[in-house]
Amino acid sequence: MGEVLLKNIRKVYGNKEVLKDITLKINKGEFFTFLGPSGCGKTTLLRIIAGLESHQKGKVYLKGEDISHLSAEKRKVGMVFQNYALFPNMTVFENIAYGLKLKGLNKEKIKNKVQSYLNLVNLSGYDNRNITQLSGGEQQRVALARSVITEPEVLLLDEPLSNLDARLRDKMRLEIKELQKKLGITTIFVTHDQSEALSMSDKIAIFNKGNCMQVGDPVDIYKNPKNSFVAQFVGETNLYNVNISNNDAIINENIILKLKDGKKGNHISIRPQDIMIYKTKKSLVNEFKVNIVHIQFNGATIEYICKLNNLEIKIWVLNNTFNHNAFNTKEDVFIHLPKESINVL
Amino acid sequence: MDRVIRYLKNDILKHIIYIGVFWILIGFVLYPAFNTFISSLKSQDGLTLKYYKDFFSNKNNITVVINTIKLGIATVLVCGVIGTGLAFYVNYFDFPYNNIINKLLLTPIMIPGVIIVIAFIQLYGESGLITSTIELLFNLNKHPYDFKGFYGILFIHAYTQYVYFYLNVSVSIGYIDYSTIEAAKNLGASKLKIFTSVILPTITPALATSSILTFMSGIGSFSAPNLLGHNYKVLSTQILLAKTNNYMEIASVQVMILLFTGLVFLTLLRHYERSTKMEMSVKGKAIKPVKIKDPKKRKIYMALAGFIILTIILPILTIFLLSFVKPGTWMINIYPKEFGLDNYIKIFTKSRVFAPFKNSISMSLWATFFSLILGVPCAYIINKTKFKAKGILELLVILPWAMPASTIAINMINGFNKPNIFVGNNILVGTYILLPLAYFVGIIPLMVKTTGVSLNNLNNTLIDASKTLGASWKNTFKKIIIPIISPGIIAGAVLGFIRCVGEYTTSALLYGVANKPISIAMVNALYEFEIGLSMAYGVLIIVITSLLASLMLKLRK
Numbered sequence: 001m002g003e004v005l006l007k008n009i010r011k012v013y014g015n016k017e018v019l020k021d022i023t024l025k026i027n028k029g030e031f032f033t034f035l036g037p038s039g040c041g042k043t044t045l046l047r048i049i050a051g052l053e054s055h056q057k058g059k060v061y062l063k064g065e066d067i068s069h070l071s072a073e074k075r076k077v078g079m080v081f082q083n084y085a086l087f088p089n090m091t092v093f094e095n096i097a098y099g100l101k102l103k104g105l106n107k108e109k110i111k112n113k114v115q116s117y118l119n120l121v122n123l124s125g126y127d128n129r130n131i132t133q134l135s136g137g138e139q140q141r142v143a144l145a146r147s148v149i150t151e152p153e154v155l156l157l158d159e160p161l162s163n164l165d166a167r168l169r170d171k172m173r174l175e176i177k178e179l180q181k182k183l184g185i186t187t188i189f190v191t192h193d194q195s196e197a198l199s200m201s202d203k204i205a206i207f208n209k210g211n212c213m214q215v216g217d218p219v220d221i222y223k224n225p226k227n228s229f230v231a232q233f234v235g236e237t238n239l240y241n242v243n244i245s246n247n248d249a250i251i252n253e254n255i256i257l258k259l260k261d262g263k264k265g266n267h268i269s270i271r272p273q274d275i276m277i278y279k280t281k282k283s284l285v286n287e288f289k290v291n292i293v294h295i296q297f298n299g300a301t302i303e304y305i306c307k308l309n310n311l312e313i314k315i316w317v318l319n320n321t322f323n324h325n326a327f328n329t330k331e332d333v334f335i336h337l338p339k340e341s342i343n344v345l
Numbered sequence: 346m347d348r349v350i351r352y353l354k355n356d357i358l359k360h361i362i363y364i365g366v367f368w369i370l371i372g373f374v375l376y377p378a379f380n381t382f383i384s385s386l387k388s389q390d391g392l393t394l395k396y397y398k399d400f401f402s403n404k405n406n407i408t409v410v411i412n413t414i415k416l417g418i419a420t421v422l423v424c425g426v427i428g429t430g431l432a433f434y435v436n437y438f439d440f441p442y443n444n445i446i447n448k449l450l451l452t453p454i455m456i457p458g459v460i461i462v463i464a465f466i467q468l469y470g471e472s473g474l475i476t477s478t479i480e481l482l483f484n485l486n487k488h489p490y491d492f493k494g495f496y497g498i499l500f501i502h503a504y505t506q507y508v509y510f511y512l513n514v515s516v517s518i519g520y521i522d523y524s525t526i527e528a529a530k531n532l533g534a535s536k537l538k539i540f541t542s543v544i545l546p547t548i549t550p551a552l553a554t555s556s557i558l559t560f561m562s563g564i565g566s567f568s569a570p571n572l573l574g575h576n577y578k579v580l581s582t583q584i585l586l587a588k589t590n591n592y593m594e595i596a597s598v599q600v601m602i603l604l605f606t607g608l609v610f611l612t613l614l615r616h617y618e619r620s621t622k623m624e625m626s627v628k629g630k631a632i633k634p635v636k637i638k639d640p641k642k643r644k645i646y647m648a649l650a651g652f653i654i655l656t657i658i659l660p661i662l663t664i665f666l667l668s669f670v671k672p673g674t675w676m677i678n679i680y681p682k683e684f685g686l687d688n689y690i691k692i693f694t695k696s697r698v699f700a701p702f703k704n705s706i707s708m709s710l711w712a713t714f715f716s717l718i719l720g721v722p723c724a725y726i727i728n729k730t731k732f733k734a735k736g737i738l739e740l741l742v743i744l745p746w747a748m749p750a751s752t753i754a755i756n757m758i759n760g761f762n763k764p765n766i767f768v769g770n771n772i773l774v775g776t777y778i779l780l781p782l783a784y785f786v787g788i789i790p791l792m793v794k795t796t797g798v799s800l801n802n803l804n805n806t807l808i809d810a811s812k813t814l815g816a817s818w819k820n821t822f823k824k825i826i827i828p829i830i831s832p833g834i835i836a837g838a839v840l841g842f843i844r845c846v847g848e849y850t851t852s853a854l855l856y857g858v859a860n861k862p863i864s865i866a867m868v869n870a871l872y873e874f875e876i877g878l879s880m881a882y883g884v885l886i887i888v889i890t891s892l893l894a895s896l897m898l899k900l901r902k
Contacts, residue, residue, distance in 0.1 A: 052809050072812035085810035089828040098824075099814035150815060 002063035002153040002186060003028045009058035011044055018044050020210040026188060031180055033189045035197040036207030042190045046156050051075045062153055078147035079156040084139045086131045092142050093127040099150035117145040137168045154186045161196060173200055194234050206230050228345050231269040238314055239269045252311060258285050263344035272316040274341035278334055286337040292329055362722050369719050370741040372767025373786055377760025384759045385597035396598045410602060413564050413579045420502040420563030421556050427503055428510025436518045439634035446650055449657050454508045455890045457847020459568040459864045460883040461505055463871055464660035467667060477679045494577040501569040506562055510555040517551035523632045553618040560610050565749020567850035581751040588854055600755045607747050668880035688881035701866035702885060709845035712784035713838050720792030721834060728800040746790040750850035757783045777860045783851040788841035799833025832900050839897040843890045
């Protein structure tokens with residue numbers, strides 16, 4: 001398994017620059033995610049690594065070797081496509097064995113290896129099934145087995161969960177992650193779903209408009225977003241334009257928030273679950289009286305939309321026995337925004 | 346240096362294919378057409394418009410041009426009404442036997458035109474079976490109708506060419522989103538309003554496409570005008586006359602006018618077709634065939650179904666029946682009386698009689714084989730690559746579509762009556778190969794289009810997946826692309842073969858002693874009053890084409 005190094009990758013379609021000077025390092029055995037909205041360039045970058053897309057500038061290194069000039073079939077890179085791209089003219093066995101046959105392995109070896117990978121993805125006994133007879137999840141597993149059986153240096157996953165229903169998606173997240181751990185294979189995963197990225201990745205790179213906005217581990221990215229795009233894209237947040245002077249963040253010229261020492265920036269971000277809400281005044285720093293304008297029941301949580309003058313603030317409270325029906329619409333309540341939960345961007 | 350070697354290694358096969366397809370298309374499509382153009386302008390004093398001036402100064406020639414256009418337009422109108430009506434009849438109403446009627450309605454496409462013309466002459470001609478029966482029943486002294494000239498040709502065109510409208514409109518009826526009809530009803534639209542505002546816009550592109558196809562085959566039609574046109578002369582028959590009298594420059598002028606007429610109409614309708622094309626916004630609900638509950642209406646519908654079946658089956662039955670008529674026994678009687686297997690025995694025992702059958706099969710196989718070799722890579726380049734000159738390639742590929750069969754034949758003569766570089770400086774006129782080459786040129790667009798449709802349905806990620814699994818371009822083509830698109834390729838090959846095996850127009854212009862095809866033998870037998878033999882040839886072709894067609898349908902499933 002190898003590490004991947006992308007150095008100054010630039011890609012232009014016509015007049016549009018879809019990737020702007022991207023440099024990234026994906027370590028050996030890492031589960032690395034490219035996360036971003038559609039059209040941000042993440043899939044294009046993945047296809048450049050696979051050799052399916054050309055690029056104008058930059059180099060792709062695999063295990064220290066420049067592979068930029070190699071065609072896709074020579075790169076030792078496995079890929080699972082969004083629609084799985086299973087060959088409809090072949091059975092499950094033939095699909096999985098395809099790469100091995102091209103390598104020229106003998107029949108016996110192919111048979112044994114395919115069987116062991118069918119076991120690995122829990123599809124024993126499916127050898128002779130047609131692709132059309134499989135459910136979405138089963139097709140997904142065949143595609144996975146097919147892409148890793150040739151023991152590639154790196155596995156690329158292009159939004160492989162987007163065609164599955166919610167429950168199956170959760171199950172497949174676990175299965176993919178387990179398979180990756182078992183094989184120890186360097187994996188690059190492309191998704192627009194932030195919860196997928198946060199739950200599966202060792203490291204995440206956030207993309208927007210062809211730029212890489214931030215690279216880090218999931219907790220770091222969630223806790224310390226570097227800019228307003230990351231703060232908004234990864235998880236829910238309250239994001240405000242501010243003027244900062246003397247450790248005070250001034251919003252709309254009339255709301256003043258105390259910050260931790262020495263923070264500079266134009267925005268502040270605070271997660272809805274970091275804001276406390278209660279009925280009686282506690283005289284804390286950053287405590288405000290607000291009015292509840294809307295309550296939304298989300299199952300595990302309750303969302304309160306409150307107004308402070310004209311400022312809208314979103315607050316999440318765990319929906320347990322104590323908090324259930326705690327507040328009503330139009331009620332005046334107090335909220336507290338702890339200094340340490342406020343990110344200055 | 347490294348880069349150059351790598352480039353050559355990776356792309357050399359690709360470039361050989363690019364050069365190959367252009368070589369063939371320029372050599373066999375463009376160059377011959379260009380030679381016809383030059384031939385229409387070339388005189389002893391250099392290039393001149395003299396032949397065009399001569400042509401248009403003759404009133405008869407102008408009549409011929411008008412006749413051709415009139416026939417084309419009339420064919421579009423008649424076939425449009427019949428084909429569209431039948432498409433709604435079969436697809437819009439729910440009745441028993443709809444499936445059988447649908448299959449029957451497609452049969453004319455499987456039977457070569459010349460066979461149908463001959464069958465119609467046997468049925469409705471001066472001494473035809475139906476004509477004589479009517480005379481006998483009503484004790485008439487003269488023929489009840491005159492099955493020749495403009496209306497005779499039009500009658501045959503209606504029978505053979507409604508299929509374009511029928512097929513295309515049937516497909517587009519399938520695209521009608523039933524929920525839009527429900528929405529229109531809900532908004533208070535009347536039945537007429539629903540038809541004009543919901544149904545008609547959906548089928549308009551199909552009507553435009555079918556009009557192009559029908560007009561082109563209408564103005565290029567040869568067997569019907571040749572066999573029963575009498576005084577109604579059209580360009581395609583005049584081209585044969587000019588060629589037979591060795592006035593190649595006149596034939597070239599006529600070909601250019603025919604080609605020009607076709608191109609004008611094609612361009613106009615293509616423009617209209619593009620402007621009416623619409624995308625379906627969401628995946629809709631398929632239309633539900635309407636049940637007719639009123640017993641009176643049901644009876645009318647069933648009677649209509651019976652009439653359609655009879656009209657379609659009658660010529661085919663006639664061909665089968667007459668193929669068993671004993672030679673020389675049906676000269677003066679109204680109905681044939683003696684039947685036997687003599688005609689078939691003659692075909693399979695006398696090598697002279699068998700030769701046309703053998704020639705047609707082998708020439709059609711060659712033409713189909715070449716069209717596969719050229720058509721599959723062309724379709725791939727056009728549909729699946731970013732090749733810069735693919736627009737030009739596409740144009741070259743559909744060019745034969747704008748050329749009626751007689752045009753292709755004259756082009757072949759003008760292109761290969763002197764040595765040329767595309768065929769290694771050989772002269773092909775007078776050789777066996779010229780006719781199968783003309784067949785080949787005629788079916789190029791068909792092959793590329795049918796393969797193209799399958800290629801469009803082939804998801805690009807399958808090709809990408811194969812590459813990432815280590816397959817070379819060659820392996821991907823062999824193991825993934827070809828198996829997946831093979832039903833489309835087979836369909837194209839079968840349709841191409843069917844078109845060649847009974848082809849009459851180019852055959853009449855290009856055949857020689859060595860390669861007399863079955864269609865010519867059929868017509869010759871007819872003129873020699875060997876109707877049974879002529880029909881036996883026809884039966885053999887129908888059997889082969891139906892077997893191939895059912896094989897094609899089976900493979901599609």
